[in-house]
Amino acid sequence: MTKRGYHHGNLRQALVEAALELIAQRGPTGFTLSEAAKHAGVTPAAVYRHFDGREALIAEAALQGYEIFADLMEFAYDAGKPTALAAFEATGRAYLAFARKYPGHYVAMFESGVSVNANPNLARVAERSRAVLERAAMELAQHIPPAKRPPAAMVSAHIWALSHGVVELFARGSPGTQAPYPPEDLLETGVGIYLRGLGLIPPDE
Structure with missing residues (x-):
């Protein structure tokens, strides 16, 4: 070798x-x-x-993964404009694309047990990727009066959890699982239902 x-x-x-x-x-x-x-x-x-040790090696793999992930999320967010909703949906598709293209990084980031606070650099870059979704959520909520506006951090956390669930169940080729619909469609419709429930986007006519 x-x-x-x-x-x-x-x-x-x-x-x-x-x-x-x-x-x-x-x-x-x-x-x-x-x-x-x-x-x-x-x-x-x-x-x-x-x-x-092995944990330090995996933490470095996770850090590099978060750097790629944050860049991809930021690119998707910018490419999805001019509307806040399109930008928001683009970040969800980017999440699925990342999990498929970078499986080693994805597992190191989300399934290794390594804390995002394992070192300052890892914490910083992990926060950068989360901030993209939070920014998208803030923009979506601008039309709602501040007193009734849902916290952007809560919305972004829910969307992150939904994206992660679709990836884990249907987008990574887990044995014995088969998506009833394309993972992208599952995520888009799920996000739509959630955002309409919060009043962040108008209901379907």
Whole structure:
């Protein structure tokens, strides 16, 4: 096996990429640091030059995932304009697209048990991705009087939970599951029902 870390001159990143492959295949607890080192083509001792344990390696994978995720969410939000609703819906589709394209990152971020407060950089970039949905929720609620306006943080948390549920149940190819409708349609209709219930968008005619 080629020693990817030394060949590319970036051993730290080679270890992260090896961990991402293993996480996608086996889950966050399905491999050891020694296996990650072997996968990267380096000795186990080399891992400890950059990470003090498996959790630190997974936290770095999660951090890189959140950076990609935040960039994708911000791009989707901007591309979805000029309407607040279109921007909001675009972020939901971006969530599904991210889970499909970056399974290792997704699992490291949401299923590894690593706290977003594991280190300041991880906390910062995780907050950036959450802020996109919160901003979208604030814009949707502008027409509602402040006293009756639902908290943007609550709305964004609910939409995040709905998106996550659709991903987990129907968008990741879990054995024995099959979506009754395309995951994108499930998410869009679910979001629509929720937003109409709050009065954030007008009811269907």
